[in-house]
Amino acid sequence: MWDSLASFANRYAVVVIGLWVVAAGLGTLLVPPAEHTARIHARGFLPADAPVNIAGARMGAQFHDGKSGNLNYLVLESDHPLGPAERAFHDQLLAKLRADHQDLDSVTDLWSDPMTAPAALSDDGKATYTILRLPGDLGAAQANRALDQVRRIVAGQPAPAGLRAYVTGPGATIADELSTIDRQMLLMTCVTVVLIALLLVAVYRSLATALIPLMTVGLALGVARSVVSLLGERDVFEVSIFSVALLAAMVLGGATDYGIFLIGRYHEARRGGVSHERALGVANRSVGPVIVASALTVAAALSCLTFAKVGMLRSAGLPCAIGIVTGMLASLTLLPALIALAGRYGLAQPRKLNRKTGLRWRRVGALVARWPAPMLVASALALAICALPVSGLRLGFDEPAAQPDSTLANRGYQAMDRHFPPNRLLPEIVSIKTGHDLRNPAGVIAIERVTRKLMEIPGVTMVQSASRPAGSIPEEATLSDQAGVIGDQLDDGVAKLDQRLSAVNRLAPTLAQFSDALSRLQAGLSGGVNGIDQLNSNIDVMGSGMHQLQNTVAQISGNLDPLRNYTQSNPNCQNDQICSMVLEIVQPVDSLIAGSDVLARGASQLSVSTSRTAQGLTTADHSVGTMRALVAQLSSMAAQLTNVVDEMRTTFSGLTDYLREVRQDFQGSGEGGYYLPQRAWDDPRFQRAAELYFAPGGDVTRVLVYGDGKVFGADGARRSPQIVAAVHEATKEGALAGSTVDITGFGTGTAELRGFVNSDFVLLAAVALALVFLIVLVMLRSPVAAAAVIGTVVVSYLSALGVSTFIWHDLLGKDLHWAVQSMALIALVAVGADYNLLLTMRMREEALARTGTRVGLRTAMIRAFGSTGGVVTTAGIVFGITMLAMLSSDVLTIEQVGSTIGVGLIIDTLVVRTFAVPGIAGLLGRWFWWSPPAFLLGPLRRRTSHQPGPPQNRVG
Known part of the structure; x- marks a missing residue:
């Protein structure tokens, strides 16, 4: 199979290369960039069914202010106290934001309400904030898109001089962290490629040879990005900016390693005098299974991230696995085709072997083979020292601290911290x-x-x-304030009462004046009674005189009767001179008689009236005396009332002052006793x-x-x-x-994130270790060897975590980001197993001997060191530096993930693969290769007829 694949790549090298170039080109032209897909199809930072998300959505529905818990804040900061111009800017800006119903669910304006303004306005009056609820879960595409639009609206509103506006908050923090990674991705990729190129040129001392793995990596990365973008655009799996960044690093490192493996074995065969075509076949046959096993190991481990609940981890799984598999396919097809095409023109051929390097690695192998126990102890001690800081490991969940201070979210936090107590937005x-x-x-x-x-x-x-x-x-809602209110009311009541009772103070002199008046009245009445008695006596005398006068007049009138009769008998008396003279005499006498009658009757009546008046005045005199006694009593009571009013005024004044002092003493203390009356x-x-x-x-x-x-x-x-x-x-x-x-809230979200991270880590560790163990077991056909490989990479992982903890926490004072332990575990277990797998497989191959006769395990070990030491070390250092290139980012997550994996790969390459695994193999001897007969011994018997059983511990 491997020979056929090498032969096909050699025969149709141009076709294979062309197909990869066309695939990468079509992917670039027809498929959106992976970053664009990640932005458009990003999902939430936490699972949609996380309790914190459910609670946020439920609150939004209850209060009718949104369907998510994506809180952000508009922060206004000025060089001077906020005034009418800043208020107008604030109101106009909120009006524009409220008009955007698609990108903003609700606005909570605290500054405009007098009751809540003290909380929203800083003590110096130079800053304020407004709550903005945006649609979408934190980190999701909808939330990020809404945040960008809100920020554009804010930036488009002309601000008064000295006023700065920021949109910040938890949602903005997550979005800015991802966007920072997005902006720096090209820089990180360029730095990585430059470092890889320099290392390859330094190793191969040939630009043509160095270009072969670089072209393979470049085309593999292009195809992998297109495949990931295409599947992500159709929501087959989740893609994020973080996964795209990690995809580039994994493909660059992994595919470069595969190229180093294959080129190294090709050069080894060519140095042995093997022809170009046969050398390519030997390299493919020897390294191809290792590449497949390595890629499947890494891809399987990365795929385990799919089970994670945290979006950042979950989204990195399948995209990176696809990248590794794509790198594997390119290494099995494109890389042999490039080597074949270059070999036809005499390019990519090995330089003269530096025998010192080969001998140096053989000496290392001999040292380990001769003294496996001391080497194992020494390496274990070194690893233990490196892992020691893990005991003080503290995972950091501070997302604002994980990104540069220059992000918009962090600038908003900084503005708040300049004027408000910490965490006012959280x-x-x-x-x-x-x-x-x-x-x-x-x-x-x-x-x-x-x-x-x-x-x-x-x-x-x-x-x-x-x-x-x-x-x-609020002061209005305290018992002490209510006491002050009662005191104010009492004071008002006492003031009104004092006004009404002020007449009491005037009552005593009034009564005294009244008593004096009564005394004078009584004296007057007494004098009046005496005068009336005298008057009555005089009236009686006058009556007697009047009667005598009446009798005298009557006699005179009787004497004038003849004259009267004369006048009465003369009808024309008025015209008669004598009659008229007589009439003038008679008429006055008649009038005098009538007047005397009236005077007599009047005198009689006056006598009766004066008698009655005398009686009344006598009674009045007694009444005035009684009244004087009553006025004296009233004066005494008025004096007593005055004393009572004075005492009451003093009492209420003291009570009022006390109640007011209670309000004043407790004012602003928060200890006034909560009481909220209906009023x-x-x-x-x-x-x-x-x-x-x-x-x-x-x-x-x-x-x-x-x-x-x-x-x-x-x-x-x-x-x-x-x-x-x-x-x-x-x-x-x-x-x-x-x-x-x-x-x-983000504290609650952090608590849930910690739980998710811990459960994800346990799950990922169990599944990844199990999958990698099975793959290594299939390749090595020995459970002991597979267990040794897995055990050593776990120790390598702990050592890398310890060194990273020492550097970042103990030296730089920064906690390790929560994503580091899981990402480093997946990468180091998978990639570290590759290097150990390559060494142990070469040891097994050497144990079976190229001549068909078996050699001892120690001899096989020395030969494996001599042939693979430089190649694996180069691959490990290249991959490690590839990951260390992530330090060019200023996002703490990327820096720490890259540095931890890079340090772990270097530790695994220089310590674990060099001393620990060979030391275990040397100590265990034949038991290192133990397996059920049908699993390992049968194939060994079929391949050799000498000395059945595992290789013996002989030094060759």
Whole structure:
């Protein structure tokens, strides 16, 4: 099979090369770039069924502000306190954002509400933020596309002088990390290719020879990217920017290794005098199975990432596996064709062998073969020292720290940190669902109980809820403030009472004046009674005189009767001079008689009246005396009332001052005792703020919990379950009893991510190790050898992780990113097994002897070292430097994954493959190749008739 494949590639070299060139060209022309597909079809950072995503979507539906938990923030920062111009910019910008219903689910404007403005506006007045809820899960294509559009809208709005606007938050953090990798991918690829080219030229000392694996790698990468993009565009599997970046590194490293393996064996055969065609066949027959086994090992291990729940790990599996398989196919077809075509023209031929290099590796092999135990102990000690820092391994989940400070998301965080306490944009959001309306004082007081319980959690710095819209208890909702209100009301009441009772102070002098008046009145009445008595006596005298006068006048009138009769008998008396003279005499006398009668009657009546008046005045005199006694009593009572009012005024004044002091003493302390009367709840400010914290039906409320430390890390992950426990504890009874609690936020997401990462790592380790073990077992046909290979690469992985921990954590002070342990495990177990597999297979081949007679294991080991030492070392260093080239990125994830895998490959190449595996083989001897007879011994017997059984420990 392998000879036929080599023969076909040799005979139809131009056709094979042409097919690969056409495939790469058509893929480039007809299929979108892999980066474009990754951007358009990216999926969420966490699984769609992750509890944090479900909780976020449920809250969005309950509050009618979106279908996802993709929170971002608009941050405004100015060189001076925000004023009317900045307010106008803010309002105009929000109007434009609200008009984009496709890219923005909702806007929560805290700055415009007086009740919540203190939380949204910095203490120096130079920064504010607004909550933006975008569609799509974090890291998904929809979310990234919406973020880009929102940022374009913000950038397109002319800002006042000195004002800067940022769109940041958890969603922006994930998007910016991936976009940074996207922008740097070309740089990383170019750096990798340049390093590989320089190494190959240095190794082969021939540009033509170095170009053969480079062309193979380039065309394989082009085809692999097109295949991945095509399948990703049709959603056959998940593709991300991270997977595209890792795909390039894996193909460049893996396919270059395969080229080094094949060219190395081809050169070995050519140096042995074998013809070009036969050398190509020998190389293909010897190395082809190793390439297939290596590629299948790496591809199988990478495919295990498909079982991961975290998007970054899951998306890297199948794309990288396809890249490795494509590199394998190119190495089995395109690479032999290029070697064949170059060989026809005398190119790509081996340089003169540096015998010192070959002898040096044979000496290393002899050293290990002669003293396997000391070499194994020494290598084990070196590996143990390298692995020692693993005991202090801490995985980092700080995504903002994993990307450059210059990303838009990090610049937004930096702006917030300059004006606000840390983590103001990273709250944990808790929703509490009940079966009744909570929009009343009783409901808000119950929410305050939950809020206060949350504030007791270590590390919690602020809680925003319906009871604390701005993060602190409103003064209107405290018992101390209500006491102050009562004091104010008492003071107003006492002031009004004082105004009304001020007449009491004027009552005493009034009563004294009244008493004096009564005294004078009584004295006057007494004098009046005496005067009236005298008057009555005089009236009686006057009456007697009047009677006498009346009698005298009557007598005179009687004497005038003749004259009167004369006048009465003369009808014309007026015209009669004598009669008229008589009439003038008679008429005055008649008038005097009539007047005297009237005077007599008047005198009689006046006498009666004066008698009665005298009696009345006497009674009035007694009444005034009584009244004077009563006024004296009233004056005494007024004095007592004045004293009481003074005492009451003093008492209420002290009470008012006390209540006001209570309000003043507790003002701003948060310890005033929560109490929300209906009057305060009906305040329009509370009602506006309630719209932010209550769902439209009023049966669901949400609480925002802010904490210190690293929310994107252990602090946030540890705090999330504490928040849930505190809410459950505070809702055992009362208005919130029996409620349903949901929580979302990046601390919660980090907690779930840690769980996913740990479970993914265990699953990946188990499945990957099992698959690689089976593949190595099939190739080596010995469970002992396969176990040794797998065991040593696990130790190599731990050593690489230890060295990486020492460099990044102990020296540079940065935790290892959570993706490192899983990605390094898959890569190092798979690739490391390849190098050990190549060595052990060559040892087995040498043990069967090229002459058809068996040689001892030690001899086989020395020969295998001499023939493969330089090739495998070169391949390992090339692959390691390929991964180390990822240090050209300034994304911490890429840097640490690349450096850990690179260091691991170098450790595996120089220590594990060189000393540990051969040392184990030398110690075990024939047991290293032990297997059931039908599995290994049968084929060995069929291939040789000498000395049945495994090779013996003889030094050749």
